[in-house]
Amino acid sequence: MNWVVNNLGLIWSLTLDHVALAVPPIILGFLISIPIGWVANRFHASRGVLLTISGLLYTVPSLPLFIALPAILGTGILDPINVVVGLTIYAVALMVRSVADALAAVDAGVRQAATAMGYSAWQRFWRVEFPLAGPVLLAGLRVVSVSTVSLVSIGSVVGVSSLGYLFLNGLQRNIIEEVASGIVATLVIAVVFDLLLVLAGRVLLPWAKADPTARRARRKTVETAIAGPSAGGSAVDDPAVSDPSMAGR
C-alpha cells in the first residue's frame, strides 16, 4: 500500500493520460462507423465485404500496428496520435458490425410508416432509423469502450504514456503494488465509462426501457459483438442470452 500512497500523483496523472487516449478513439470510431455501417446495411453486395474487412482489421496485432503507423502517417514514433489512430481502427472494426446490425434491426413496418408520413430519406435516417438503432448501437459502443480502455495500455510499450506504464515499470522493478494499481485503475476507468454510457442511454433513449423488442435486439447484439471478433467467446453461458424466448434463433 505504501507504494500507492507515495505515488498517488503519478497514478492520477497516468489515469488522465489514459482517459485522454481512450476517449477520442471511442468517439471517432463511433462516428466513422456510422456511414460504413450504413453502406454495409444498405447495399446487399457491400455487406459481406465490409463486415469481413472490418472483422479482419480487429485481428491485426496491436504492437506491430503502433510501430508501423508512424511510418504510414509520417508521425513521430512517440506521438500519441499513433495510438489514437490505431485504437480508432480497432473501434471501427468492432463498431461497423454493430451499426449494420442495429440498422438492420429497425422494424421494416416502422420505416415504411415513416416514409408514408413524408419523412425524406435523410430525415428518416436521422429522426427514425438512427434513434431506433440506439439501443443496439449503445450495446456495441459499450464493447468498444471496454476494448479501447484496455488496449490503450499497449501504447506504453511504444512510449506513449498511459496506465500501461505501471505494468511495465512494476514488472521490471518487481513492484507488485505498482502492477496491481495499474490494473485496478484501468478497471475503474472501464467501469466509469460503461456507467456513463448506460447513463447516456437512459437519458437519450427513454423509450427503450418501455419497449421489449428493443431490449431483445440489444441483448442479441451484445452477444454477437462479444462472440464475433474476439476469438468466438462463449456468451452462450450468459443466462441473459440463453433466454428461452430467444431459442431457435
Place this chain on the structure above:
Amino acid sequence: MIEFRTVTKKFPDGTVAVDELSLVIPARQTTVLVGSSGSGKTTILRMINRMVEKTSGDIEIDGEDIYALNPVKLRRSIGYVMQNSGLLPHRKVIDNVTTVPVLNGVKKAQAREAALTLLDTVGLDRSLAERYPSQLSGGQQQRVGVARGLAADPNILLMDEPFGAVDPIVRSELQQELIRIQRDLGKTIVFVTHDIDEAFLLGDQVVLLEKGGRIAQQGTPAEILSRPTSDFVATFIGADRGRRALRVEVVNGRNVVVDEDGRPTGVLQS
C-alpha cells in the same frame, strides 16, 4: 377524386402485382379494396402516395398527375394508416400524432393542441398522450394510428387493413368509430381489407379484386350483393354458401328474417 388509368406495377423480380388497373375513386366517400392475400391491394394503395412507384399508366389526384409532384410533399398531404399501427416506438403518443403537421412546419405547441383534440376524436383518453406506443393496447395503438393519419387534415386517407390485428370486439368498435368520424369529416378514404363483411360495412363503394389487381366487380354493397357478376364474386361474398341468403318466415304474424340454417336474425319492419 383519385383516378388510375391502365396502371401496371411490375416488381423487379418480375411479379406483376397490378395489371392495367383502371379505377376511379370518388372524393369524400369510402372506397374499400377487398380481395384475398396477394391480390395487389397494398400495392394499389401505395401507388397513390408513391411508396410504390408505378411501372406504367397514369395516376391522378383531382386531375393532377401525381408524378408531377414531389413524392415527399405528396405523402405529407395524404394520411396513411397501416396494420400494427406503424407508430414510431421512440416517440410518445402525442409526438406520433403531431409528426406530419410538424414536418409541414406547424408550430409544435399548436400541433400538440390540435393533437389532443384528435385524441378525443378517435376516442382516446388524453392521459395517454405522454405514453410510448409500447405502453398501449393494440386497439389503442390503432386509434393513435388513425389520429396520426388525420393530423395534417388530409383530403385523402389511405388505410391498409388498419383493424386487421385486433380482436373482433375491438375491431367492431373501431369500425363504428371510423363510420362516425367519416360522417363528420367526409374524407376520401381508400380502405384495404380482406374481410368482405368489413368491406360491406364501411364501403360506399366496394372494389373486389382478383390476382393482379384485376377488378372482379365494383359497386355499392347492395349492388354487389344483389347481383354478383361471376362465380368468383359469389364465392367471395359467401353467396354460394347461402351465407347471404336470408329468408323471411312468418312467426306470430310478423315477418322474421332467418339465415340459411333457419336461425332468426331480426324482424322486418313494415
